[in-house]
Amino acid sequence: MKKISQTEENYLKAIFSVSESKGKAASTNEISKEIQISAASVTDMFKRLSEKGLIDYKKHKGVKLTEKGNQHATKLVRKHRLWEVFLVEKLNFDWGEVHDIAEELEHINSDELINRLDKYLDYPKFDPHGDPIPDADGIFEIRSQILLSELDLEKTGIVVGVQEHAPAFLEYLDRMKLGLGSSITILEKFDFDQSLRVKIEKKELTLTAKVAQNLFIQTKEK
Amino acid sequence: MKKISQTEENYLKAIFSVSESKGKAASTNEISKEIQISAASVTDMFKRLSEKGLIDYKKHKGVKLTEKGNQHATKLVRKHRLWEVFLVEKLNFDWGEVHDIAEELEHINSDELINRLDKYLDYPKFDPHGDPIPDADGIFEIRSQILLSELDLEKTGIVVGVQEHAPAFLEYLDRMKLGLGSSITILEKFDFDQSLRVKIEKKELTLTAKVAQNLFIQTKEK
DNA sequence: ATTAATTTTTAGGTTAGTCTAAAAATAAAA
DNA sequence: TTTTATTTTTAGACTAACCTAAAAATTAAT
Numbered sequence: 001m002k003k004i005s006q007t008e009e010n011y012l013k014a015i016f017s018v019s020e021s022k023g024k025a026a027s028t029n030e031i032s033k034e035i036q037i038s039a040a041s042v043t044d045m046f047k048r049l050s051e052k053g054l055i056d057y058k059k060h061k062g063v064k065l066t067e068k069g070n071q072h073a074t075k076l077v078r079k080h081r082l083w084e085v086f087l088v089e090k091l092n093f094d095w096g097e098v099h100d101i102a103e104e105l106e107h108i109n110s111d112e113l114i115n116r117l118d119k120y121l122d123y124p125k126f127d128p129h130g131d132p133i134p135d136a137d138g139i140f141e142i143r144s145q146i147l148l149s150e151l152d153l154e155k156t157g158i159v160v161g162v163q164e165h166a167p168a169f170l171e172y173l174d175r176m177k178l179g180l181g182s183s184i185t186i187l188e189k190f191d192f193d194q195s196l197r198v199k200i201e202k203k204e205l206t207l208t209a210k211v212a213q214n215l216f217i218q219t220k221e222k
Numbered sequence: 223m224k225k226i227s228q229t230e231e232n233y234l235k236a237i238f239s240v241s242e243s244k245g246k247a248a249s250t251n252e253i254s255k256e257i258q259i260s261a262a263s264v265t266d267m268f269k270r271l272s273e274k275g276l277i278d279y280k281k282h283k284g285v286k287l288t289e290k291g292n293q294h295a296t297k298l299v300r301k302h303r304l305w306e307v308f309l310v311e312k313l314n315f316d317w318g319e320v321h322d323i324a325e326e327l328e329h330i331n332s333d334e335l336i337n338r339l340d341k342y343l344d345y346p347k348f349d350p351h352g353d354p355i356p357d358a359d360g361i362f363e364i365r366s367q368i369l370l371s372e373l374d375l376e377k378t379g380i381v382v383g384v385q386e387h388a389p390a391f392l393e394y395l396d397r398m399k400l401g402l403g404s405s406i407t408i409l410e411k412f413d414f415d416q417s418l419r420v421k422i423e424k425k426e427l428t429l430t431a432k433v434a435q436n437l438f439i440q441t442k443e444k
Numbered sequence: 445a446t447t448a449a450t451t452t453t454t455a456g457g458t459t460a461g462t463c464t465a466a467a468a469a470t471a472a473a474a
Numbered sequence: 475t476t477t478t479a480t481t482t483t484t485a486g487a488c489t490a491a492c493c494t495a496a497a498a499a500t501t502a503a504t
Contacts, residue, residue: 007491028452041492043453048490060452060499091338101332108326116313229461250482263462265483270460282469282482451500458493468483474476 002052006107009076010035011045012054015065016073025062074138075114080106081127082117088128089121095128095179096170129170130161130180130216146219148184149194149212156185157217164214176205184217224274228329231298232257233267234276237287238295247284296360301336302328303349308339310350317350317401318392351392352383352402352438368441370406371416371434378407379439386436398427406439 004012014034018026028046032039050057054069065073083105087098115136118124125141126132132140143160151157159182162169173179178200187204188197194209226234236256240248250268254261272279276291287295305327309320337358340346347363348354354362365382373379381404384391395401400422409426410419416431 005490029450037491038493039452040454040494044491087335091335091342093334093338097334101330101335104330104332105327108323108330110323110326112315112319113309113313113323116315120313227460251480259461260463261482262464262484266461445504447502447504449500449502451498453496453498455496456494458491460490460492461488462490463488464486466483466485468481470479470481472477472479474478 004052004054004072008045008049008052008054009072009107011042011049012065012069012073013076015055015063016070016077019064025064027062031063071138074134076106078134078136078138079108079114081131081133082114082121082124084127084129085121085124085133086117094170094174096167096174098128099165099167126161126180128180129165130159144218145216147213148196148207148215148217149209151184151186151217151219153186153189155219156183157219158183159215160218161216162214163216169211169214172211176200178215184215226274226276226294230267230271230274230276231294231329233264233271234287234291234295235298237277237285238292238299241286247286249284253285293360296356297336298328300356300358300360301330303353303355304336304339304343304346306349306351307343307346307355311343316392316396318389318396320350321387321389348383348402350402351387352381366440367438369435370418370429370437370439371431373406373408373439373441375408375411377441378405379441380405381437382440383438384436385438391433391436394433398422400437406437 011031014031015026018030018034022030028039028042031037032042046055046057046063049055049063049069053066054072055063055065057063080102083102084095084098087093087101088095093101118136123135124133126143132143134140145160146157147163148157148159159178159180161180162173178184182200185199186196187199190196194212196207196209196212198205198207233253236253237248240252240256244252250261250264253259254264257264268277268279268285271277271285271291275288276294277285277287279285302324305324306317306320309315309323310317315323340358345357346355348365354365356362367382368379369385370379370381381400381402383402384395404422407421408418409421412418416434418429418431418434420427420429
């Protein structure tokens, strides 16, 4: 078995995230946009990854991860998210600052390392953004969650994750003192722009539709 | 300022360690042996590092790190050793297992990360092998130390480091329950093979000259 | 069902980092 | 001080990972 390079790993991650969110094969152009590399180069890499048995590739038909490719991509996600937990929990980074560093750390190659880190962090199930962390067997814990924008009037929910990961959004949440675990109650909904009047802990404030559509929450009733 | 690649970093480290131990310019062949790459490739890289102002290179004269190159190499040493402390202290790795992983981790690029890690580890001055860790300004703490082989009869010393880092040697020390902080008293010296009869904590045992020449110790009378 | 637009692939080129083999320079030995 | 040995450099080639421009295939639109 040959080694998988960092570059190849980045493609695997991109294919994983694109075909996971779209639910089907990832196209050359989608990957090209995802990782900002020319479509021609992406085609090149598709051939190489296919050679290595990491993806299924037929010309003009897009690509899908093979079992092997999927396992590897899942491990990368696991590493990335565990490192994020480490950076936030142990080194006190803000949740908006950790992505780029974890992007480098995820390529460190040692199963022993990652499993010890997992133990050291006490086997976290979710990262600082609320994204699930696959366990050593690649199993993700599934959580019932809805978007804040789908929560009914006068109901209360707990923030468990974010859909959008852009630093600007995360910094906004920090400024609003909104983080994982925050309790939000819908006081009023404004139809004309879908903005919401909400109560967070003690304070009342207004959230735009954009914000409400990017916050995952969990409600009491299962 | 262009980025310094991982490959280039490996050359800088090799040049640093060769010219530090030899006390002078590092030759093409020395670096070639150190990192197991052909002399021709080393010459190539010397040209590139020279272009970037990281080394001084004159044909057939060997190379020396510039101030800039030295700073970068020192930072790599700092990162490597801090990660080793992390792996041993926090993740409970044995001291023989950490080198390869730290070799990867040292290339992670973030001053913020390394300084927070330093703080998290409580600003250690020495790594698990007793090697000094430069501070954020690149300053190494100097310690008065001698080799166990130089210690006089009936004198006692404390193990503070190792000269040889080979896994086999470190595993041997583990098996002998010899580590940093162990107290050793010389009971007898055998001239014919330079072996030593010593007392370590409560037990008496014999150490070969090879072992005695690779253990750094510190004595009371500074 | 053609034509037009878009997507994907091919062709050909570049750079970093490696190699081997041969040439040139330096160092060691006779 | 010549000759011999060693070290270093040059020359020429290769692979991985990128690029642009053009060709081919697919998809969408008239």
